[in-house]
Amino acid sequence: MTVTIYDVAREARVSMATVSRVVNGNQNVKPETREKVNEVIKRLNYRPNAVARGLASKRTTTVGVVIPDISNIYYSQLARGLEDIATMYKYHTIISNSDDDPAKEQEIFNNLLSKQVDGIIFLGGTLTDDIKAQINRASVPVV
Known part of the structure; x- marks a missing residue:
């Protein structure tokens, strides 16, 4: 219990x-x-309860990170650094690998927004018109 x-x-x-x-x-x-x-x-x-805390504060202290290829040493080191900085500021990260696939990136954006992340860091990949529109509609900062 x-x-x-x-x-x-x-x-x-x-x-x-x-x-x-x-x-x-x-x-x-x-x-x-x-x-x-x-x-x-x-x-x-x-x-x-982090969920209850998030409901009360309207913040999840979570940042989504979209990476085109997690097996690429550059992106894996970047993800590690981002997670270290996030932890230092008491934030959590959700790291998502898109395989540089625009359809998968769209799905990842939808998933991160449904989890009510406080921000999204988009580290490359293809910025299609659909993703640009989704970023413009997002109620969270996207960099």
Whole structure:
């Protein structure tokens, strides 16, 4: 069974808002309360729900990366560097290999947009008119 913020709050005998403050690093929590909540979080193995967090903040902290050929050393090193930078800023990456196929790139764009990524990095491939139109309609930044 998945442990929820409700379970942590009940076990620690605090409000859900207090648990949320502890999880998000808000300093407006007494040190002894923070310690108690963190102990319960650890004991119950609680992990915040990224989907719920994304719904509340309207951000997924996820960036899509479209690569034409992941087996090409240039693109694989570029993907590694992008992922390192994203991680440094607490973002996640979804790396997609298009095989330099415009139809597959179109499908990847649709998939990334449906996952509500916060941005898309397009590293080459073919910018067809359909993909250009899709980029123009996208509600997320595309570089």
